[in-house]
Amino acid sequence: MGYIAELVVVVPILALVWRFLGAYMTGVYEGRYRFLRWIESPIYRVLSVDPNSEQSWQRYAGSLIVFSAVALVVTYTIMRLQGHLPLNPQHLGGVTPALAWNTAVSFVTNTNWQNYAGESTMSYLSQMAALTVQQFVSxxxxxxxxxxxxxxxSRKDSKTIGNFWVDLVRGVFYILIPISFVSGIVFVAQGAVQTLSGPAKVHNSLNGVHQIIARGPVGFMEPIKELGTNGGGFFNANGAHPFENPTALTLLLSVILILAIPVALTYTFGQMVKSGRQGVALLATMTIIFGVWLGFTTYAETQPNPAVASAHVVSQRTGNMVGKEVRFGPRLTSLYNVASTQTSTGSVAGANDSFNPMGGFGLLTGMMLGEVSPGGVGSGLYTILLFAIITVFIGGLMVGRTPEYLGKKIQSREVKLAALGVLVMPITVLILTAVAVSVHGGQSAIGNKGPHGFTEILYAFTSQANNNGSAFAGLNGNSAFYNITGGLAMLVGRFAVMLPCLCLSGALADKGVVPAGPGTFRSDTPLFSGLLIGVILIVGGLTFFPAVSLGPIVEQLSHGKLF
Amino acid sequence: MILNLRRALVASVVFLVLCGLLYPLAGTGISQLFFARQANGSLTPYGSSLIGQVWTGPGWFHGRPDGSIITTGPGGVLVSGTNQPGPRSKALASQVAKTAQTLKREGVIPTNDLVTTSGSLLDPDISPRDAFAQMRALSAARSVPESQLRRLIDGQIHGKLLGFIGRQYVDVLSLNIALSRLK
Incomplete structure (x- = not known):
């Protein structure tokens, strides 16, 4: 009952966000809003970019790759040199090369996988100027x-698909910074810290406890961590830390920020293709998958933890509390962690590793579906559009007709690009997991015995290849093996999906529009949404079922057995 | 290519200054101006009310057993959320049994929260039920009637958000400060 009550607050707010943020984003990317021209214009001038010019898909992709490469180098350099730079009150040394590589890739690819504990590794300058910057731009x-x-x-017979530099600048200044700044004030008012004064030394005369408490510029990093579906927290415990996520209010705000852009983009999509129903069909698909996974995972977490139960010392009527905060409990923790794994966020309000076997199954398989429900900022929408193209292709095969999507003929080239974009992630995950369980460097990092140890490895690569960044934290990922292979997984999972999308965009923009006929398979109907869900589940199931069987499914079926 | 490289470099500098320095510094300024207590860590003379502490012995309300596994980093700074045990971990089962033993020896009826560690390992709170479970032991140790302790706990309960969101909780530090002031 309580759970339904919390959703009663979240769902209407998200509905408003969908409608109004969605429409606002259309205006931003169509260049209708100009009120921040005083910031934009000088930036375009120093970049020597003409904001009215557009790029072919090749130039758009080229700009994106070069920008990301430079961002990678800058981020890496700041972390390596942090020992010699200011804003380092804890006098932390430079980050080691393998870890700096992994972390730089992680933040540039919007993954925010963290093989380090922020409070004991990163200077304030690294947190702000290296990591927070990438949370905005990625x-x-x-x-x-x-x-x-x-x-x-949405275009026809067009050679261009927009200007990368203009889209990049507008996204940051019109959307990300204003929402983050306002939300940051709420986080701090609720108890998140925001200071540059270094750790606080406390002594309690009542119990004789001495503590050195890490602090930092946290409160204003939180909103962009969530809004950008980044997920990289200031502290090791991420959204479970009271200084990052102090109250139930900040937890719900976080969930709304996480889902805001991915959900609202379906409205933007509907507006830009001039058919709101097309956007609703995608939103319905996302919502149904999300709802099922949320219900399943939450139910699993309100069940007793098997290891605690085996000790026979307490009743677990309140559910699995291992790795969870008292102020959140199993329900709110599940809501947050599911929202974070079904987008590409990866932040946590409680330890994923200590979720019950079926709770962990819910988090893991949510990512394995390709992060489309609703997925990361941008990545959720472009990935579900790849699935939509595969869906109309399969629909076309059934009736023996050349498929169309939004009036665009889907031909061999488009289907190949969509298939490539969809299959890159599973191939990367399965190959790297197979390598990791076969070599010493991969096995030695496992923190739990039995099937849970295998799940830790599978989860690590699933999370990184999906640019999610959440961890089954039992795995000790800060080794040369995991830093390097993980970095590779994140790069492939990001750019080997983006490039087919941009190529596809170029190919589709160049085409004319065929008017819908009686034989057209409509993509704005419940039938289409149903088929799309089927395709997403079948692709995910066929590729991952064997691997998942060896992990959480075996663990769930091992009744009464501890490892 | 050269033009792109130049643009990428300039853009990186622009974003570094605006998103990486100006944005957090402006946020810090506003926070310190309007919410200085929260922005500096909700500190009291006895510690932060948001950061859990280890309370031992029968004379105090105990929090969650996070202190048993939390570690420290360079300079002794507390490192939150270390690796957590899986749901079928033998180590977890024996840890829970051991914690329950210790509680029982002090006369506390073990509860779910009091035998399990949190996600942050800095959980400052317990549920009201966890506090009530410790009343009998505290009453004996401090020679205070249970009814007085019950009133003390009732006065410290943080309600649900809007009356129906989240859970009720008691912040252990504030509870123990109040306890220390009991006659």
Missing amino acids: ASVGVAVAVALIRGL
Whole structure:
């Protein structure tokens, strides 16, 4: 009952966000809003970019790749040099090369996988100027690719798909910074810290406890961590830490921020292709998958933890409390962690590793479906559009007719690109997991015995290849093996999906529009949404079922057995 | 290519200054101006009311057993949320049994929260039920009637958000400060 009550607050707010943020984003990316021209214009001038010029898909992709490469180098360099730079009150040394590589890739690709504990590794300057910056720009890059793909679908006989630099700048200044700044004030008012004064030394005369409490510029990093579906927290415990996520109010605000842009982009999509129903069909698909996974995972977490139960010392009527905060409990923790794994956020309000076997199954498989429900900022929309193209293709095969999507003929080239974009992630995950369980460097990092140890590895690569960044934290990922292979997984999972999307956008923009006929398979109906859900589940199931069987499913079926 | 490289470099500098320095510094300014207590860590003379502490012995309300596994980093700073045990971990089962033993020896009826560690390992709170479970032991140790302790706990309960969101909880530090002031 209580759970339904919490959703009663979240769902109407998200509905408003969908409608109004969605419409606002259309205006931003169509260049209708100009009120921040005083910031934009000087930036375009120093970049020597003409905001009215557009790029072919090749130039758009080229700009994106070069920008991301430079961002990678800058982020890496700041972390390596942090020992010699200011804003380092804890006098932390430079980050080691393998870890700096993994972390730089992680933040540039919007993954925010963290093989380090922030409070004992990163200087304030690294947290702000290296990591927070990438939380803004990697999110804006993600939305830019989604918008470019929508332009490809909505234009006809066009050689261009927009201007990368303009999309990048507008996303950051019109959308990400204003929402983050206002939300940051709420986080701090609720108890998140925001200071540059270094750790606080406390002594309690009542119990004789001495503590050195890490602090930092946290409160204003939180909103962009969530809004950009980044997920990289200031502290090791991420959203479970009281200084990051102090109250139930900040938890619900976080959930809304996480879901805001991915959900609202379906409205933007509907507006830009001039058919709101097309956006609703995608939103319905996302919502149904999300709802089922949320219900399943929450139910699992309100059940007793098997290891605690085996000790026979307490009743667990309140559910599995291992790795969870008293102020949140199993229900709110599940809501947050499901929202974070079904988008590409990956932040946590409680330890994923200590979720019950079926709770962990819910988090893991949510990512394995390709992060489309609703997925990361931008990445959720462009990935579900790839699935939509595969769906109309399968629909076309059934009736023996050349498929169309939004009036665009879907031919061999488009289907190949969509299939490539969809299959890159599972191939990367399965190959790297197979390598990791076969070599010493992979096995030695496992923190739990039995099937849970295998799940930790599978989860690590699923999370990184999906640019999610959440962890089954039992795995000790800060080793040369995991830093390097993980970095590879994140790069492939990001750019090997973005490039097919941009190529697809170019190919589609160049095409004419065929008017819908009686034989057209309509993509704005419940039938289409149903088929789309089927395709997403079948692709995910066929690729991952064997691997998942060896992990959480075996663990669930091992009744009465501890490892 | 060269033009793109130049643009990428300039853009990186622009974003570094605006998103990486100006944005957090402006946020820090506003926070310190209007919410200085929260922004500096909700500190009291006895510690932060948002950061859990280890309370031992029968004379105090105990929090969650996070202190048993939390570690410290360079300079002794507390490192939150270390690796957590899986749901079928033998180590977890024996840890829970051991914690329950210790509680029982002090006369506390073990509860779910009091035998399990949190996600942050800094959980400052317990549920009202966890506090009530410790009343009998405290009453004996401090020679205070249980009814007085019950009133003390009732006065410290943080309600649900809007009356129906989240859970009720008691912040252990504030509860123990109040306890220390009991006659």
